[in-house]
Amino acid sequence: MHLIKSTSLPVQIYRCCDKLRFVTRYSTATATSHSTIHEEDIKPFHQIPGPKGLYTVPYLGSALQFKPFSPYTINDITTVIDNLKNKYGDIMRLRMGKDYVVYISHPDLAKTVFQYPYQEHVRVGLDIMEVYHKRTGTKKGLSLLQGEEWLALRRPAQEKMLKPTVVADYVPMIGNVTNDFVKRLRQQYTVTDLLEELFKYTTESVGMLCFNKRLGCLDSSPNTKLIKALEDMFTTMQQSFLLPFPTYKFFRTKMYTAFERSQQVLNELSKEDVVGLVTSLFGGGIDSTANGMVFVLTDLALNQDKQEILNQEIQQVLGDQQTVTKEHLSKMSYLKACVKESQRKVFPVLFGAARVTENDLVVGEYQIPKNMLVILNNMCMCKDERFYPDPKEYIPERWMRKYKDETIAKGQDYPFGFKPFGFGPRGCVGQRFAENEIYIGVAKSSEKGLISIIQNFKISMPPGIKEVKHVNRIFTSPLDKVTVLLTERNQFPSI
Numbered sequence: 001m002h003l004i005k006s007t008s009l010p011v012q013i014y015r016c017c018d019k020l021r022f023v024t025r026y027s028t029a030t031a032t033s034h035s036t037i038h039e040e041d042i043k044p045f046h047q048i049p050g051p052k053g054l055y056t057v058p059y060l061g062s063a064l065q066f067k068p069f070s071p072y073t074i075n076d077i078t079t080v081i082d083n084l085k086n087k088y089g090d091i092m093r094l095r096m097g098k099d100y101v102v103y104i105s106h107p108d109l110a111k112t113v114f115q116y117p118y119q120e121h122v123r124v125g126l127d128i129m130e131v132y133h134k135r136t137g138t139k140k141g142l143s144l145l146q147g148e149e150w151l152a153l154r155r156p157a158q159e160k161m162l163k164p165t166v167v168a169d170y171v172p173m174i175g176n177v178t179n180d181f182v183k184r185l186r187q188q189y190t191v192t193d194l195l196e197e198l199f200k201y202t203t204e205s206v207g208m209l210c211f212n213k214r215l216g217c218l219d220s221s222p223n224t225k226l227i228k229a230l231e232d233m234f235t236t237m238q239q240s241f242l243l244p245f246p247t248y249k250f251f252r253t254k255m256y257t258a259f260e261r262s263q264q265v266l267n268e269l270s271k272e273d274v275v276g277l278v279t280s281l282f283g284g285g286i287d288s289t290a291n292g293m294v295f296v297l298t299d300l301a302l303n304q305d306k307q308e309i310l311n312q313e314i315q316q317v318l319g320d321q322q323t324v325t326k327e328h329l330s331k332m333s334y335l336k337a338c339v340k341e342s343q344r345k346v347f348p349v350l351f352g353a354a355r356v357t358e359n360d361l362v363v364g365e366y367q368i369p370k371n372m373l374v375i376l377n378n379m380c381m382c383k384d385e386r387f388y389p390d391p392k393e394y395i396p397e398r399w400m401r402k403y404k405d406e407t408i409a410k411g412q413d414y415p416f417g418f419k420p421f422g423f424g425p426r427g428c429v430g431q432r433f434a435e436n437e438i439y440i441g442v443a444k445s446s447e448k449g450l451i452s453i454i455q456n457f458k459i460s461m462p463p464g465i466k467e468v469k470h471v472n473r474i475f476t477s478p479l480d481k482v483t484v485l486l487t488e489r490n491q492f493p494s495i
C-alpha cells in the first residue's frame, strides 16, 4: 500500500489492491483531527458495531426493533435509532429491510462519505414512485434518476435554481405570494392550523417556480382539486414508506390508486416533456418547506426575546423600503440564524442525506463495501451535546459568526453535523428557493409596504403551550394541529 495522492480534503487516498480507499480517522474529543490509518488496522465490515444474532437476519432484523417485539412503532423510528446510536456509537450497521445500512453519527466521519467524488450518484428513492413510473410508463423525476439520465436533468435545473444570481429572481416571485398570504393571515388572527396555511403558501410559491402561474391556493375559494391531490400524494407516500410489507408492489391497492390519481392531477399542470422535472420539484418543495416554517414560526412564538431581536433586525435592515431585495437578505444574519436553529432543533428530514458507496471506503477504522447505503445521521448529531451545547435550547446565536469563538457556537466547527439540504452534486436542488421562501415568508411584507410577518404580527402560542411536539415523517411534522395567535404589531409596538 502506498500513498498516491494528498488532497486538500481532510482525507488521504491510498492505492491498495487496485482499489482507492478514503481513509479518515477522527477523534471523539471536541477537536476535529484527521490522521491516516494503517491497512493492517482496518477492521472488516462485519466488525462495525450493531445489533447481533437474529437482528442480522434480513427483514426480521429490522422488524424486531418494532412492536410487538419492542415497545416502539415505526413512528418512533428516531427513538429507536437514538437508542441504538447510544449503544453502538458513531458508526453502526443495522438491517433495514433486506439490506444492511450504515449510520454515521459523527460529522468528521460523515465528511469521508460525503466528500467522495461519486460518479453515478445513486439515490435510493421512494418505492411507490418507482412502482408508479414503471406501471404508467411516465418519466421519472430528478430525485429518482441515476447516472447520465440524472445528470441530463439535473444540469439545467441546477443552472436555474442554485446559482446565487438566480436568487434575485425568486425574491419578487415569492414576494407577491407572500403579500396574499399575509392578507389571509390578517383575516384570521387566530390561525388554528398553521401547517395547513403554510402548505397553501408553499404550494403557491413553488407553483410560481415550476409553472410560472398562480394556482389559486390562497384564494377565498381555493383550488380544492389540487390541494386534495397534494394531500393524497403526501399521505400515500408517507403510508407506503412505513409499510412493513409493500403489497402495492404486487397489487393496485387502494393506497396505490390514490397515489396514482394524485400524480395525474399534478401532471395536468405541466407539459408532458417537463413533467418529470417539475413534478419532482413541485412534490419535493411543498411539504418540506411548509413543515419547516411551522417550526421556525413556533420557535419564535415560544421565544419572545429572540422574536424581538429578529423584529429589530428586520426593522433596521428594511426601514420603510417597499421591497425585499437579496441585498436586504444578505444583511439579515439573525434571520438566517433563527431558521438554522429551528432546523437544528427539529431536523427537517428523517433520513436526510444518504449515499450509496461506489467503491470500498474506509470510514473511521472500518471497511464499508461498495453498494452500501450510508446514512448521514444528522438527526442525532443535531441533538448531540458534543457539537451543540444545550441542544434542547433555542439559541440562534450559536450560528452567528460573531460568537464563533464561544462554546455555544462549537457547531460551526462541524459543518457536516448539520446538512438539512444534503451536500454536493446530489444535494437539494431547491435549497436556495426554499431558504428564500422561508426567509421572505418569515420576514416579508404586507400590502401596506414592507412589513414582515414578524413586523406585522407578534406571534404567540395559546396560554399553557410550552412546546410543539413533532413526529418524524419523511419530513418532520408537528404531531398535532398547531394554533398560533397573531397580534398586529402596530398596536403593540414593544413586546
Ligand code: HEM
Pocket (backbone or CB within 6 Å): 123, 142, 143, 144, 154, 206, 209, 280, 281, 282, 284, 285, 286, 288, 289, 292, 348, 349, 352, 353, 354, 419, 420, 421, 422, 423, 424, 425, 426, 427, 428, 429, 430, 431, 433, 434
Ligand atoms: C426546507 C426545505 C427543504 C429541505 C429540508 C430539503 C431537503 C432535501 C434533502 C436532504 C435532499 C437530499 C440531498 C442529498 O442527498 O444530499 C433533497 C433533495 C431534493 N430536493 Fe429538497 N429540501 C427542501 C426544499 C426543496 C424545494 C423547495 C425543492 C424544489 C423547489 C426541493 C427539491 C428537491 C429535489 C428535486 C431533490 C433531489 C435532487 C437530486 O436528486 O438531484 N427541495 N432535499
